[in-house]
Amino acid sequence: MDRRIRVVIGKPGLDGHDRGAKVVSRALRDAGMEVIYTGIRQTPSEIIETALEEDADIIGLSILSGAHIRLCEKVIEIMKEKGLDNVPLFLGGIIPENDIPQLKKIGVTEVFGPGTSLNLISTRVKEIVLGKEV
Amino acid sequence: MAEREDKNLISEKEKWQNSVNKALSKFPERKEKFETTYGEELKRIYTPEDIENLNYSKDLGFPGQYPFTRGVQPTMYRGRFWTMRQYAGFASAEESNKRYKYLLSQGQTGLSVAFDLPTQIGYDSDDDMSDGEVGKVGVAIDSLEDMEILFNEIPLDKVSVSMTINSTASVLLSMLIAVAEKQGVKPEQLRGTIQNDILKEYIARGTYVFPPEPSMKVIVDIFEYGSKNLPKFNLISISGYHIREAGANAAQEVAFTLADGISYVDAAIKAGLDVDVFGNNLSFFFNAHNNFLEEIAKFRAARRLWAKIMKNRFKAKSERAMKLKFHTQTAGSTLTAQQPMNNVVRVALQALSAVMGGTQSLHTNSYDEALGLPTEESATIALRTQQIIAYESGVTNTIDPFAGSYVIEKLTNDIEEQAMNYIEKIDEMGGMVKAIENGYIQKEILNSAYDAQLKIENKEDIIIGVNKFETDHEPPREILKVNPEMELKQKEKLKKLRQNRDNDLVKKNLDSLKNAAKNNENVMPFILECVKSYATLGEITNVLREIYGEFNESVIL
Amino acid sequence: MFWEKKFNDIIESFKNKNKYALAKMITLVENNPDDAWKIISKLPKNKSPHIIGITGSPGAGKSTMVSKLVEKYSEKNQKIGIIAVDPSSPFTGGAFLGDRIRMRTLNPENVYIRSVASRGSVGGLCDSIFDIVDVMSSYGFDKIIIETVGAGQSEIEVVYVADTILLVMSPDSGDEVQMFKAGIMEIADSYIVNKIDLQSANRFLTQLKNTLNLEYEEKHLRKIFGISAIMNKGLDEVIDWIDKHKQNLYKTNEIEDRIKRRKVRRTRSNIIRKLDYTIKDYKIEEENLFELKDNLIKKLTGGKSND
Numbered sequence: 001m002d003r004r005i006r007v008v009i010g011k012p013g014l015d016g017h018d019r020g021a022k023v024v025s026r027a028l029r030d031a032g033m034e035v036i037y038t039g040i041r042q043t044p045s046e047i048i049e050t051a052l053e054e055d056a057d058i059i060g061l062s063i064l065s066g067a068h069i070r071l072c073e074k075v076i077e078i079m080k081e082k083g084l085d086n087v088p089l090f091l092g093g094i095i096p097e098n099d100i101p102q103l104k105k106i107g108v109t110e111v112f113g114p115g116t117s118l119n120l121i122s123t124r125v126k127e128i129v130l131g132k133e134v
Numbered sequence: 135m136a137e138r139e140d141k142n143l144i145s146e147k148e149k150w151q152n153s154v155n156k157a158l159s160k161f162p163e164r165k166e167k168f169e170t171t172y173g174e175e176l177k178r179i180y181t182p183e184d185i186e187n188l189n190y191s192k193d194l195g196f197p198g199q200y201p202f203t204r205g206v207q208p209t210m211y212r213g214r215f216w217t218m219r220q221y222a223g224f225a226s227a228e229e230s231n232k233r234y235k236y237l238l239s240q241g242q243t244g245l246s247v248a249f250d251l252p253t254q255i256g257y258d259s260d261d262d263m264s265d266g267e268v269g270k271v272g273v274a275i276d277s278l279e280d281m282e283i284l285f286n287e288i289p290l291d292k293v294s295v296s297m298t299i300n301s302t303a304s305v306l307l308s309m310l311i312a313v314a315e316k317q318g319v320k321p322e323q324l325r326g327t328i329q330n331d332i333l334k335e336y337i338a339r340g341t342y343v344f345p346p347e348p349s350m351k352v353i354v355d356i357f358e359y360g361s362k363n364l365p366k367f368n369l370i371s372i373s374g375y376h377i378r379e380a381g382a383n384a385a386q387e388v389a390f391t392l393a394d395g396i397s398y399v400d401a402a403i404k405a406g407l408d409v410d411v412f413g414n415n416l417s418f419f420f421n422a423h424n425n426f427l428e429e430i431a432k433f434r435a436a437r438r439l440w441a442k443i444m445k446n447r448f449k450a451k452s453e454r455a456m457k458l459k460f461h462t463q464t465a466g467s468t469l470t471a472q473q474p475m476n477n478v479v480r481v482a483l484q485a486l487s488a489v490m491g492g493t494q495s496l497h498t499n500s501y502d503e504a505l506g507l508p509t510e511e512s513a514t515i516a517l518r519t520q521q522i523i524a525y526e527s528g529v530t531n532t533i534d535p536f537a538g539s540y541v542i543e544k545l546t547n548d549i550e551e552q553a554m555n556y557i558e559k560i561d562e563m564g565g566m567v568k569a570i571e572n573g574y575i576q577k578e579i580l581n582s583a584y585d586a587q588l589k590i591e592n593k594e595d596i597i598i599g600v601n602k603f604e605t606d607h608e609p610p611r612e613i614l615k616v617n618p619e620m621e622l623k624q625k626e627k628l629k630k631l632r633q634n635r636d637n638d639l640v641k642k643n644l645d646s647l648k649n650a651a652k653n654n655e656n657v658m659p660f661i662l663e664c665v666k667s668y669a670t671l672g673e674i675t676n677v678l679r680e681i682y683g684e685f686n687e688s689v690i691l
Numbered sequence: 692m693f694w695e696k697k698f699n700d701i702i703e704s705f706k707n708k709n710k711y712a713l714a715k716m717i718t719l720v721e722n723n724p725d726d727a728w729k730i731i732s733k734l735p736k737n738k739s740p741h742i743i744g745i746t747g748s749p750g751a752g753k754s755t756m757v758s759k760l761v762e763k764y765s766e767k768n769q770k771i772g773i774i775a776v777d778p779s780s781p782f783t784g785g786a787f788l789g790d791r792i793r794m795r796t797l798n799p800e801n802v803y804i805r806s807v808a809s810r811g812s813v814g815g816l817c818d819s820i821f822d823i824v825d826v827m828s829s830y831g832f833d834k835i836i837i838e839t840v841g842a843g844q845s846e847i848e849v850v851y852v853a854d855t856i857l858l859v860m861s862p863d864s865g866d867e868v869q870m871f872k873a874g875i876m877e878i879a880d881s882y883i884v885n886k887i888d889l890q891s892a893n894r895f896l897t898q899l900k901n902t903l904n905l906e907y908e909e910k911h912l913r914k915i916f917g918i919s920a921i922m923n924k925g926l927d928e929v930i931d932w933i934d935k936h937k938q939n940l941y942k943t944n945e946i947e948d949r950i951k952r953r954k955v956r957r958t959r960s961n962i963i964r965k966l967d968y969t970i971k972d973y974k975i976e977e978e979n980l981f982e983l984k985d986n987l988i989k990k991l992t993g994g995k996s997n998d
Contacts, residue, residue: 013251013266013267014251014252014254014255014257014263014264014267014341015251015271015340016335016339016340016341016342017339017340017379017380018340019338019379019380019381019467019580019583022580022583022689022691023381023580023583023584023587025691026580026584026691027584027587029691035691037689037691039686039687039689040340040687041255041263041340043263065251065267065270065271066270066271066506066507066615066616067266067267067270070266071266094471094504094505094506096505096506113471114470114471114472114504115470115471115472115597115600117591118587118588118591119591
């Protein structure tokens with residue numbers, strides 16, 4: 001069995017600051033994963049379409065614009081519609097701590113706030129994906 | 135006598151080296167190797183040996199004189215402080231207008247307009263792409279009507295206006311000209327800056343619309359129109375700020391910014407503009423980052439290198455055209471969400487380096503910007519930080535006070551040299567547009583960003599409150615949020631506008647613009663006509679999208 | 692078997708043209724190379740799509756061209772599958788798959804894009820490429836487009852997979868000069884000079900025409916095109932040629948040669964992969980290097996060494 005974790009990293013919304021998305025993509029790649037980055041300015045349905053076509057094990061979103069709750073709601077709604085409800089979703093960017101409980105409630109598996117280490121992110125992503133398979 | 139001094143220096147240095155070795159055997163230093171952000175070893179101490187070849191009049195000179203290492207004006211801050219210009223704007227034109235008036239009443243001396251992302255990318259507020267983004271990171275401007283409200287009761291002949299706008303700069307500049315006209319202010323009286331720097335959008339910031347080639351063409355159109363009609367206006371702000379925020383080091387910041395600058399000057403000269411005229415309408419925008427000494431050297435190196443480029447490469451004759459004038463913003467990426475009040479101190483140090491480096495204007499970040507939009511209170515503290523440096527610190531009373539410091543002069547030389555090496559490499563690739571298209575620049579920046587992140591994670595670099603002196607739990611802070619109703623109101627307003635304006639005239643003007651774009655004419659006069667007839671930003675940009683196409687980046691990790 | 696459960700879970704939706712099931716089926720063959728053939732033999736048969744390979748050096752504009760070609764196919768309501776290959780790191784096995792960024796305007800109704808990592812394979816593709824193509828053929832596409840890694844001259848593996856091969860070149864890339872010398876020039880059925888608006892394009896075209904042996908052109912219907920993918924110039928001619936090339940392959944029976952070499956290559960690549968895996972399990976010491984070969988052959992042939 002030649003298993004590779006496949007991650008889709010998406011950047012929904014119009015914000016073009018993709019340093020975080022790229023640095024995290026590289027860290028996940030260096031941790032041995034296959035990373036598909038959607039590029040900037042993607043709509044939620046474009047990101048989910050990518051995750052579907054690429055059979056992503058997990059989806060990560062980078063949001064700095066403050067629109068995270070609204071965007072995550074949309075993303076999760078489309079995931080359900082398309083049958084991706086089992087695919088975990090994680091989130092990074094400028095996310096105020098106060099919003100985390102609500103994000104988890106709507107179905108976000110993990111939130112990585114500013115200052116989270118790359119090591120922690122790749123470890124958690126692996127845990128989430130492999131843990132799910134057991 | 136000098137020779138004796140040299141000998142003396144050598145023997146003294148040997149003595150000192152011995153004592154260092156003794157000390158090291160007992161107490162090792164904090165790190166095995168100290169490094170600059172651009173990967174060069176930082177020595178334990180710098181002495182006259184390190185700047186042996188420095189020639190005062192050739193390499194430093196006097197303020198206001200070539201090569202401008204010590205500053206672009208003869209009296210610098212003894213004459214007038216830098217412009218204190220806080221980047222601000224959010225939600226609707228009404229609310230932003232209120233904030234501007236408040237900032238001006240508090241002693242701010244120029245405005246800096248932040249636009250929301252749809253405005254920056256050329257979508258109207260009622261476009262599908264704008265959903266959820268209207269008024270979020272800046273003010274939403276759909277038409278001249280919004281711009282009239284934005285500058286209501288702000289005298290545009292007195293207050294200089296800087297606008298962070300790139301892909302759609304031609305439209306927003308036209309709107310500014312039109313509003314000024316309504317106030318009775320002539321274009322030649324307008325002072326301010328448009329960012330208008332598309333190349334760094336492909337590299338770092340992402341608000342591009344068209345592919346590089348037509349984008350460069352529109353920029354040259356603006357140069358051409360502006361150098362005739364807006365003599366006091368900076369027609370571009372060549373921005374290293376975002377390049378640094380994306381992760382570049384200090385030398386890369388200088389290199390890629392000036393390489394962008396070279397591309398713009400090349401394009402303008404090709405279009406037949408006189409380098410001595412439009413050279414004066416160029417301005418730059420840098421980042422003030424954490425490493426205090428390195429940053430001071432960076433500003434000085436950039437100034438000297440640009441003067442040489444303008445003189446030697448572009449054969450400029452006017453000294454005014456050789457001056458690198460720049461705006462500075464403290465580094466947003468250094469702000470931490472943890473222990474946010476620490477950011478006040480970071481911002482103060484960064485701002486101080488910009489002042490020591492001779493900036494012409496300055497934005498100081500608010501301490502809460504890693505959490506969300508600044509509140510009125512935090513924005514005020516940020517402005518006060520600049521005022522304290524200006525009025526209380528005393529550093530403004532003599533010019534370029536760090537000149538002659540061995541380390542500063544050495545770092546200035548090093549950064550200039552590293553930047554020059556990069557510029558040569560980019561020239562070999564066929565210029566900046568090529569280097570961006572093949573992903574070279576993005577990859578260099580990402581490498582630096584990744585290395586910097588790893589250094590923080592390995593605790594080679596310390597960030598207080600993040601990887602040292604962390605506190606377990608911090609009370610959540612109150613964060614300014616934009617009222618979601620604002621988006622609905624903006625859409626309503628736009629709907630009314632579309633009903634009430636002369637739609638035949640709008641259509642006629644948009645058609646003329648389309649023809650002009652097709653025939654490769656200067657689009658500026660046509661955009662101005664569209665704007666005056668209340669064509670919307672989205673309508674105008676869509677016309678250009680049709681002719682110029684849209685850009686999709688390639689990402690290489 | 693482990694894969695069977697997963698297979699049974701998705702096969703019905705796969706037959707019903709559910710795209711997500713297609714995606715999962717591809718993962719299944721990619722992750723279970725030893726059983727790939729068993730999986731494929733259980734899939735429905737479908738008419739063979741036209742398989743188009745696109746290769747060329749980095750920055751030549753492959754992805755942009757693929758995107759524009761597919762846009763045009765999609766307008767004609769053709770169903771297109773795209774396989775975009777990117778390199779895996781030899782050390783970590785990780786990969787960054789970024790080609791689809793430039794294909795984002797494509798209509799998902801008619802188009803399926805799969806990013807694939809090379810997973811240790813050299814030659815511009817991945818070891819599972821034959822299996823992935825089979826899965827996609829079974830799903831039912833009119834055309835399958837394979838975009839190679841794009842690392843340069845040595846990427847000739849695509850010749851064993853595709854019916855028609857396009858080499859995309861750009862007049863402003865120094866790499867192309869190297870290419871003139873290398874094997875990749877020989878495998879192409881057509882040469883697409885992109886960015887034809889550039890000043891250097893004419894000289895480049897002349898140079899290319901001089902280098903290529905033109906007598907080949909008739910037999911293989913080889914052709915040189917100048918296009919600008921981003922400005923939509925010259926693409927219709929390329930599309931016409933692609934169709935003609937396919938007809939010609941059948942007319943001249945060339946297609947049989949190509950299918951034959953494909954089968955040979957597939958068998959070879961299966962054996963090599965198997966070998967690689969077997970070697971991985973061995974404890975290799977300096978002194979047993981030579982014994983290893985014998986042992987391996989014994990293991991693979993069920994005890995008989997032919998040495």
